[in-house]
Amino acid sequence: MSEEKDAWWGPVALLMLLIGFSMDLLVWQLSGGTEFSLILDRVLLGFTLAFGLTTLALLLVSLGAVHRHVRWHEQMIGLTLLAGLGLSLTNWQIGGSIDAMFDEGVILLSGITAMMAAVGLVFGLLLALVTGREHTPDPLLEMDSTHGDVSLELEE
Amino acid sequence: MxxxxxxxxxxxxxxxxxxxxxxxxxxxxxxxxxxxxxxxxxxxxxxxxxxxxxxRGMDTAETALLAVLLHMLGPVALMAIGSLIATFSGPSPVGPLPRGLRPLGFMMAMGGLLWIGWMLISKPPDAIAHGIGETIWGSWVDVFLTILILVAALAGSFCVMMGEERHKEALTLAILTIAGGVMFNEIMQNGSEGLAAAGWHQIHWEEMMFLIGGLMGVTAGVFAFIALVYMAEKRAPDPDVIAPLSEEEKAVVDAVLRLNLELEEVE
Structure with missing residues (x-):
């Protein structure tokens, strides 16, 4: 890539933001709008629940993989505290209902699987398309190895 | 019990x-x-x-999620296998499959995509057509379409930015973005079989926003984990200074080196 193209992520990030914003604007226009407090509540609930579940999952993975060389005190105690904090905040937000927490957790898993399917589809297709390009043969690939046996002829 | x-x-x-x-x-x-x-x-x-x-048949969130995953297993597997076949039957040096399979791979990937497209706008099975199942199915579709549009646009624009005449790749991904956009517009404007447009709007404002927060939460959780590991490693004491080799150990090292050098000379 040339130097002018190095900052490619700037316009691409702007494009992503624009598309995401346009999709929300479309739904806003079709639905007649919604309350910002509702959006904020849902974003906060999603954040705390996902934070709690992710740290809990990482705590379990760390517990499973713990070995004598690992400095586990900070990791285990820290993850336990963070998971407890995230899940307690979620529980407080939804009025102390454990069943509601399970339901929201399922919606989170549903969203994650949908996200993985979409990302896998796009990158799988991109990989298949990119690997289909024909390249001019590389002479370096045709060369045989000398297994390190090299002799140099230096010009006097 | x-x-x-x-x-x-x-x-x-x-x-x-x-x-x-x-x-x-x-x-x-x-x-x-x-x-x-x-x-x-x-x-x-x-x-x-x-x-x-x-x-099976109960209106619980976990059962509905399993029903959604089972429902999507066929087309997702078809797309994944198709993409792999197309990749490994191409001109790439790691392609061990016959070249003739490449169109089949693309057909399978496109078939899986069309299958998903058809499922998104057709009536879902009973297990995910009512109650919490409908919400979970709706969330799946909404997230899938949103991410498809965004990631395909990202990958397409990346192809354009990379240059080297990647027009075919960029065009294919642009078609994917447009097709996803048309489906998104259709379900938000006219609804789908079994779910009115108002239901889709509610899912978008409630579940989609919840999942945006969820994505941020997952990212924050992973960063918190990295920070904890960093803190633990930073507080770790310096390793003890290793004592120099004794004469006996030096003799062993010397013998091993000599043995290996002799073996190399013999070869």
Whole structure:
């Protein structure tokens, strides 16, 4: 890539933001709008629940993989505290209902699987398309190895 | 009484066991826990399958999620296998499959995509057509379409930015973005079979926003983990200074080096 193209992520990030914003604007226009407090509540609930579940999952993975060389005190105690904090905040937000927490957790898993399917589809297709390009043969690939046996002829 | 039809036992316990099993799998290969990882993962999958069979037809969130995943398994697998076939039958030096299979791979990937497109706008099966199942199915579709549009646009624009005349790749991804956009517009404007447009709007404002927060939460959780590991490693004491080799150890090293050098000369 040339130097002018190095900052490619700037316009691409702007494009992503624009598309995401346009999709929300479309739904806003079709639905007649919604309350910002509702959006904020849902974003906060999603954040705390996902934070709690992710740290809990990482705590379990760390517990499973713990070995004598690992400095586990900070990791285990820290993850336990963070998971407890995230899940307690979620529980407080939804009025102390454990069943509601399970339901929201399922919606989170549903969203994650949908996200993985979409990302896998796009990158799988991109990989298949990119690997289909024909390249001019590389002479370096045709060369045989000398297994390190090299002799140099230096010009006097 | 503990029963596998209880979601805490039949669904969430296996999820926790999968995390624990992943930890076991990451241990050293001489560690006995490594051998436990596969049985734990298999037992967890069996628990989830039994839970799904026992609660079939019930209006619980976990059952609905399993129904959604089962519903999408066919087209997603078709797309994944098709993409792999197309990739490994191309001109790439790692392509061990016959070149003639490449169009079949693309057809399978496109077939899976069309299958998903058809499922998104057709009436869903009873298990995910009412109650919490409808919400979970709607969330899946909304997230899938949104991410498809955004990631395909990202990958397409990346192709354009990279240059080297990647027009075919960029065009294919642009078609994917446009097709996703048309489907999104259609369900938001006219609804779909079994779910009115107002239902889709509610799902978008409630579940989509919840999942945006969820994505940020997952990212924050991973960063918090990295920060904890960094803190732990930073506080670790410096390793002890190793004593220099004794004369006896030096003799052993010398003997090993000589032996290897002699072997190389013989070869």
């Amino acid at each position: 503990w029963s596998l039809s209880d979601p805490a036992i039949g669904f969430w316990l296996p999820m926790a066991l999968i995390c624990l099993g992943t930890g076991f799998w990451l241990t050293d290969r001489k560690d006995p826990r490594k051998r436990l990882s596969v049985p734990i993962l298999l037992i967890s999958i069996v628990f989830i399958v039994v839970y799904g069979v026992e609660t």
